Amino acid sequence: MTRLASSDFPFTAVAGQEPLKLALTLCAINPQIGGVLVSGPRGSAKSTLARGLSGVMPALQGEELAPFATLPLGTSEDRLLGALDLKQVLQDKNVVFNPGLLSKAHGGVLYVDEVNLLADHLVDQLLDVSASGVNRVERDGISHEHAARFLLVGTMNPDEGELRPQLKDRFGLMVELVNQYSLEERVQIVRLRDEYDQDSQSFCDAFKYKQRNLKNSIRLARQVLAQVRCSDELRLEVATRCQLANIDGVRGDIVWIRAAMTHAAWRGAKVVALDDIQAVEDLVLAHRRQAKTQNPSPPPSPPPSRRPDDSRSPSLNNSNQPQDDLSQDSQKNEQNGSGEWGSMAPQTLASSSPINVAVHGAQSERRSFQSLTGEVTPGKRKGKQQSGYRPDAAQSVDIQAANGIDWFRSIVSQPQEWPPKNLTHKPNKTGQPVLHLVLLDTSASTLSQGVFAQAKGVILDIANRAYLSREQITILGFGQDSVSSILPKIRAPKEISDLLENLGAGGGTPFRAAMENASQYLTQQHKATTDLHSQTYILTDGRTQADVSGLVLPGNTVLIDTENAPVKRGRGQDIAQHLGAQYVLLNSLLETVL
Structure with missing residues (x-):
């Protein structure tokens, strides 16, 4: 408008x-x-x-x-x-x-x-x-x-x-x-805004000459731009810097040269200088620069709070260490916020083979995972649409009316009727956008007995199925006392095993912060796409004392309890109940596979 x-x-x-x-x-x-x-x-x-x-x-x-x-x-x-x-x-x-x-x-x-x-x-x-x-x-x-x-x-x-x-x-x-300003800048900003609010017309009139001069300068620069030239030496300099920034393709090179030539025209020159290249570098590379792939880091040194010969150290190679000891360490960390595991450096653990969460069943006292989730299985949902954000929308809104009237077909099908009495509606869509949000517990307690690797196997299966259905996926990790983005929202990639392979775990479990971030993110996604169906998978061992009351995640939610112990010390089932999520034991999936 x-x-x-x-x-x-x-x-x-x-x-x-x-x-x-x-x-x-x-x-x-x-x-x-x-x-x-x-x-x-x-x-x-x-x-x-x-x-x-x-x-x-x-x-x-x-x-x-x-x-x-x-x-x-x-x-x-x-x-x-x-x-x-x-x-x-x-x-x-x-x-x-x-x-x-x-x-x-x-x-x-x-x-x-x-x-x-x-x-x-x-x-x-x-x-x-x-x-x-x-x-x-x-x-x-x-x-x-x-x-x-x-x-x-x-x-x-x-x-x-x-x-x-x-x-x-x-x-x-x-x-x-950034919105961090000096005291002088803050005073100036507030003063200018106050003057504008009191009398916007007079304020704009005071700047009309500056506005006009800037417009004339832009017009003049447009005329000069056609005459600006860039040497091959500087083009090579741009190509070298793009390569060092590890950007994809050559679009960055093209934009950089165009921006540098425009900057030269802006200052009235007809030949691009190195200063023009440097002046626009950050603007061109801010969203294109990528870190080069790093080789897996060597195993971290033992935490300083443990003796090197301490048999209770959570070693990746010791799968037979007592579960009770691990649970005690984890509980201390969660209660104190800075326990031995909380201070532990992140450690990587190779992922297991994909674990088919959509086919394999749960234990006999629970329904199968497929029947539990119903609509969890990745795949375009057919037929009548139901919004993950408003499950009752299909009952309160006439679907045909929501899809709109096809006026062209309504008119041409009744050429003798004016205006047309029978309206033709646009056909219902048979597919629905689907977003898979995976929340992965990457705290140190998940390193015991290979459950972190098995959780990665679950993610591999989710991603593979979403890829086949051309659906989107987002992966967030919560561990090391922070919530981080592992995979931003994209159409599910064909291969993410390398990404998961290098993913480490360590530190404490900021569970509530992760759920709050996920709730805000999902609300925004449903706001942007009204017919979005979201499916959230929470993979955690439940080793947290966080308060989960009042948390709500839009769409369907499944909590997959990764705790591998005869006696459950985690709160997986209790958390699932508070979140209104379906509860599934990872062990039950593994038993079906085995």
Whole structure:
């Protein structure tokens, strides 16, 4: 939806955040760079600068202001791409195309707040159009295409989830912001904001000359850009730095050269210098730089709190050590927060073969795992849709009405009726997006008797089945007194054994923090994709004293108890009851396999 840019806080009035200002200015000069991704916490001026950009962008010929369109998270494909103009159809009986947000953003800015929460089907459309610069619509009896060249600006809070890798790579530049300011900066920011709130029109008028000068500078830089040249020596320098950063493909090289040439044009030069290369390096590599694969680290030295000959040390090679001793150590750690195991360095343990959680049954006193979970088995759910976030949605909403009316078919099937009496609804979707969230206990207590390796085997099976069904998976680990991302949300990879092989365990069990993170993450995912079905797998030995009251995980949840002891010291079953999760013993799965 467009709006007058002059009503926004002026771009030139924002205090600080120079890296973001530079990134936005470069992309305004040269949209071929590919847009800007802004990552940062709340209160770091992400949205303010993004909205203010169109106020300093030179507009297309015949337009006073550069267009600005906001893409809401819950928008429809019709609103994004454009669709049949029903008013024209009903009044004039003409099939007319009604432009969407992509058309309105042409020549200006398409802004997506919380882009990491954008629904996948909208992400796919954005990828196609941003790559070609043309929006092609073939639907509802319409065959239409129009130019859609815009500057894509996306903002995200990294605490609210990862961005889909394909879309992240499509952004040319990325800026990572912090909201830590000096006292002087805080005073200046508050003063400027207060002046704007008291009289926005007078405030904007005070900055109109700065705004106009910046717009003229961008226009001049666009003219100079066509004359800028980059030597082969500097191209080689860029290629070398990209290789050292271990980035995938050559898109980073291309964007880097374009950004450096644009920076040269911005300062009025016609030849790229090394300073131009360095000025944009962090912006280009922020979301592309990858760590090189490391060889497995050597076994850690014994914890300083134990004697080297202490037979009670949790050794990976001693599978026969007394279970009671391990339990006592674990309980001390969980109660004190800094016990011997809590201070233990992470240790790796090879994963077992995949353990088929979808086929093998549980003990006789429990239903089989398959019947327990019903919809746990990875695979596209067919037929009537049920949202994992709102299980009762199918009962309260007419499915056909929710899918919308197919106006084109309704009209052409009744050419003599005006308006048509019988409406044809769009067909129900037979598939549903599925997300598998795996919460893996990586605390030191899981190292006993190989249960950590067996838990990895369960994850291998979940990932393999999700891969075959082309579904998404996220893996979070909680151990070493922290919650960490092991695998961000992606379409399940074909092979993750190497990732799991090098995964270590150690330290305490921050169970409640892990569940709170998972609850917040799932809520955000269901908000972004209303018909999402989420399945959460909690693999833990239950060795925690954490309070689990009040915790709720959207969707279906299964707790797989990995504790391998005749007498249960963990709280797996109690935790599952509090979470409303289905409870399954890992031992029962192993007994079926054996």
